[in-house]
Amino acid sequence: MIRTFPARIEIPAVSAEADEILKLHNINNRKERVSFAHQKRSENMTVNEIALLLHSSVKTVQKYLMLDPDEIENRTIVKEKKHLLAMKQKQNEVNEARALAKKGVPIEEIAKTMHHTCKTIQRYLSPDYSVEDGHYNARIPGKLAPYEAEVIKLRSEGMTYPNIHKIITEKGYKGSVASLRMFIQKERIRNEAHLSQQETCSDYQSKEYIQRRSLIQLIYKGLSDVKTITKTQYEQVLKTYPVITELYAAIKEFYEILYSRRDERLETWLEKIENFNIPELQTYVNGIRIDINAVKNGIKLKYNNGLAEGSVNKIKVIKRIMYGRNSFDLLKAKVLLHEQFRCEFN
Incomplete structure (x- = not known):
């Protein structure tokens, strides 16, 4: 899914607040984005989930939660204010240059006094000069x-x-x-x-975006556990991208096979997965075929090596805790004492 789909998957708008969410993706609407972050945080959503909804980084959302929405102005308004202030300052310079020229001060002297070049002062003194040069908000063509x-x-x-x-x-x-x-x-x-x-156009269709990460979470979580995608959005994604429906069905079938005690179903499932012609899945299938007997035993037998794996994991944890002051005798004593305390507690 990471290789095939973009980070934001476009679908026809199905949620009531789709247009509002789409406007929140505009980083210039900073005040609305900060307010939205605070609102969702009060609804017990995690920072990661809010970041997915806003299509932002976790660090950005953390900054938003530290800000007061009432003290923020939209970037478009701030940009306009800065532009107007710059125009006012430039007009004051033009007026000053013209006033000095009217008093008979030479252009070289005016340039030296105002810390500008003579060419700039000549432009200021031209009757056709305007502080509105027409370049504000204009697009400059580049390499792209x-x-x-x-x-x-x-x-x-x-x-x-x-x-x-x-x-x-x-x-x-x-x-x-x-x-x-x-x-x-x-x-x-x-x-x-x-x-x-x-x-207002009859052929216009509103759109919204779903984070790819939300769809990946659905591989190992239920729909009710993923707060960044609704049921209607999920259904629309499956309509737009049918291959995702087939992949989710294959994952669910594999889960059922693992707990069915019927290892004969595994071969059929492997053949079905190979038909997808997806390199990542083919690698997984090859790994299963290499150790097919062990996989089948894991399906049909009621016992497993979980106890041994758990014990090994505990030993590794103890070893990491003792990093830098460890020896075999000390590790042995600590593992045995840990087991003794566990048995006494039970």
Whole structure:
């Protein structure tokens, strides 16, 4: 699943709060993200689970939980404020340069006084000069420009960033994988600005994202134990990616075989798994076939080597505790005393 699916799996929106969650993925909505983290923490969700919902790192969520949502401004607003302040400062410089020039001060002297070049002062004194240069919020084409459409197409098909990077690198791209991630993140933010207009279109279909890690957890946990995916989302994932349904069914069947005491079912299951043609599963099947007799004995016999494994594990724990001051005699004495105390306690 890690090799095949992207970290975020796209599905048609099925949950009521899908659009709200999608907006939370925008890192510029910092106040909403922090409030969401605090809300879910109060609902006894773990930091890891909150990180999955926000598609962030655990470290980021830990920072969010240390902040007060009421004291945070959205990054878009902060950015706009900084831009307006910079424009005001630049306009003050222009006014100052023009005032000095009006008094007859030479351009060289004005440049020296204001710590600018003569060329900059000449621009300030030009009647056509404006502090609004038109570059604010404008996109600057970079190395990725010729491949942007292809990157968006491949990403929408679920391809991982490393695989996309490999494809476009062969075509001449010289940038990094991180640049691809940043580009896609900016594209999402840009598209959200047109979200309301898109929703009015008849062919628009809202989408949401499920973390791949949530699906991996379902391999060894029940659906009710994974808080980062709902039943409706789970059902939609299975509809969108039928191969996951087959894999989950195969895992469940293997679990049933292990506890069925019927080792003859194992061969049929191994043949079924080989038909998937998945390298990771084929490696697992090869490992079972190498030691097939032991696996079958583990299925059909009621006893196992669990007692011996448990004893070995206890000895290893004691050895690690005594690291640096250990000897065989001391280890032997401590193991025997431990068993003596256990027997007396029982």
